[in-house]
Amino acid sequence: xxxxxxxxxxxxxxxxxxxxxxxxxxxxxxxxxxxxxxxxxxxxxxxxxxxxxxxxxxxxxxxxxxxxxxxxxxxxxxxxxxxxxxxxxxxxxxxxxxxxxxxxxxxxxxxxxxxxxxxxxxxxxxxxxxxxxxxxxxxxxxxxxxxxxxxxxxxxxxxxxxxxxxxxxxxxxxxxxxxxxxxxxxxxxxxxxxxxxxxxxxxxxxxxxxxxxxxxxxxxxxxxxxxxxxxxxxxxxxxxxxxxxxxxxxxxxxxxxxxxxxxxxxxxxxxxxxxxxxxxxxxxxxxxxxxxxxxxxxxxxxxxxxxxxxxxxxxxxxxxxxxxxxxxxxxxxxxxxxxxxxxxxxxxxxxxxx
Numbered sequence: 189x190x191x192x193x194x195x196x197x198x199x200x201x202x203x204x205x206x207x208x209x210x211x212x213x214x215x216x217x218x219x220x221x222x223x224x225x226x227x228x229x230x231x232x233x234x235x236x237x238x239x240x241x242x243x244x245x246x247x248x249x250x251x252x253x254x255x256x257x258x259x260x261x262x263x264x265x266x267x268x269x270x271x272x273x274x275x276x277x278x279x280x281x282x283x284x285x286x287x288x289x290x291x292x293x294x295x296x297x298x299x300x301x302x303x304x305x306x307x308x309x310x311x312x313x314x315x316x317x318x319x320x321x322x323x324x325x326x327x328x329x330x331x332x333x334x335x336x337x338x339x340x341x342x343x344x345x346x347x348x349x350x351x352x353x354x355x356x357x358x359x360x361x362x363x364x365x366x367x368x369x370x371x372x373x374x375x376x377x378x379x380x381x382x383x384x385x386x387x388x389x390x391x392x393x394x395x396x397x398x399x400x401x402x403x404x405x406x407x408x409x410x411x412x413x414x415x416x417x418x419x420x421x422x423x424x425x426x427x428x429x430x431x432x433x434x435x436x437x438x439x440x441x442x443x444x445x446x447x448x449x450x451x452x453x454x455x456x457x458x459x460x461x462x463x464x465x466x467x468x469x470x471x472x473x474x475x476x477x478x479x480x481x482x483x484x485x486x487x488x489x490x491x492x493x494x495x496x497x498x499x500x501x502x503x504x505x506x507x508x509x510x511x512x513x514x515x516x517x518x519x520x521x522x523x524x525x526x527x528x529x530x531x532x533x534x535x536x537x538x539x540x541x542x
Contacts (some may be wrong), residue, residue: 189381189496191384191486191495192385192388192390194378194381194390194392195393195396196377197494197520199232199374200232203225231373231499233329233337234336236340236370236372237373237499238365238480239369239371239470239472240471240472240480241299241301241468242470242482242483242484243470244304244363244364244468245443246316246320246323246325247308248296248442249319249323249431250316251292251307251311252292252439254315259291259292262290262291263295263302264286264288265279265287265289267302269301269302269305271305271309271356271360272355273357275301275305275360277300277301277302278301279298286302290303292439293439293442296439296468297442297445297451298453304364305364308364313343313354316342316359316363317344320341320343321427323379324379324426325369325376326340326375327339327375329374329375330415330416330419330421331391331393332393334419336419341369342358342361342362343362343368366473376482376484377496380485381486381495382429384440384466384492385492387430387436389424391412391424440489443466443468444466444489446466446468447461447510448465453507454483454507457507457510458510462521462523463488463521464489464490465485465489465517466486467483467510468483468484468506469481469482469505469509469510470483471504471505471506474501476502479502479505481503481504481508482497482498482506482509483496483497483509483513484498485513487517487520494520498513
């Protein structure tokens with residue numbers, strides 16, 4: 189996504205399907221194949237997934253902007269958080285010890301759950317819910333496609349709607365992107381764009397312009413009005429987001445260190461990469477008990493042009509999805525030109541539908 193305009197430069201959902209298979213009636217074998225792989229489901233806009241650690245920049249923003257934490261404050265991760273249901277930091281589960289003293293940038297770099305449990309405890313769920321909505325999470329983006337999912341923002345609003353009681357443990361889980369947090373990849377791409385473009389609220393779009401038969405260009409407002417009416421979406425009237433420069437710099441510095449510094453969760457993937465990238469990995473448990481893997485990133489770090497989101501269902505760890513994002517970023521900046529071969533041949537069914 190172009191972080192300044194919201195233009196979707198590339199979007200894919202795998203497994204995909206071949207439109208020409210439907211010409212003249214699709215075979216039973218091919219239809220069953222598509223059904224088994226859920227190939228007709230556009231995960232980029234129709235899928236809602238727990239974001240996990242890629243949500244931690246929301247929690248960090250809420251903590252810094254409300255003064256619950258400061259840029260320089262260091263929180264001691266002792267491994268087991270002493271409140272709520274006593275959740276453990278991931279490093280304690282793996283190695284039996286905590287990260288110890290971290291500031292907010294370091295906590296993003298090392299994806300320290302303990303740090304963000306404490307931030308969630310200090311700010312409370314209402315503040316966390318408000319900041320998630322400021323980033324336009326939990327609402328449709330209005331992209332020009334049918335079937336877009338809204339997702340849900342974890343908090344008392346959604347909990348009461350479902351007749352549930354909200355507990356402190358839910359707040360701790362929500363602070364690290366779990367609980368009822370569920371968002372589509374396109375929403376996450378907008379969130380990262382807003383985070384990096386100076387907090388400008390953008391609308392994801394597949395349409396750059398429409399030229400009328402008389403050669404004049406249709407106004408963007410006219411296009412948006414038509415699309416919103418077709419999709420039943422109201423124009424965004426939400427509260428603007430304004431993060432203090434020192435706070436946003438601390439958050440983005442944490443994302444830079446994820447890819448560029450030893451100890452960053454994607455450092456080995458981006459080591460010796462020619463462009464400085466800000467990023468964040470995420471691993472979240474799905475309803476089936478499998479682990480979904482996320483990576484979000486932006487580049488170049490000093491003057492962001494694009495936001496990239498990669499999600500792999502049952503992918504295990506965000507580290508692996510960072511490899512996908514690296515290749516996409518490399519392609520955008522012309523770094524993957526060796527050995528490129530373009531197939532210009534056309535198959536008969538494609539010619540048939542031109």
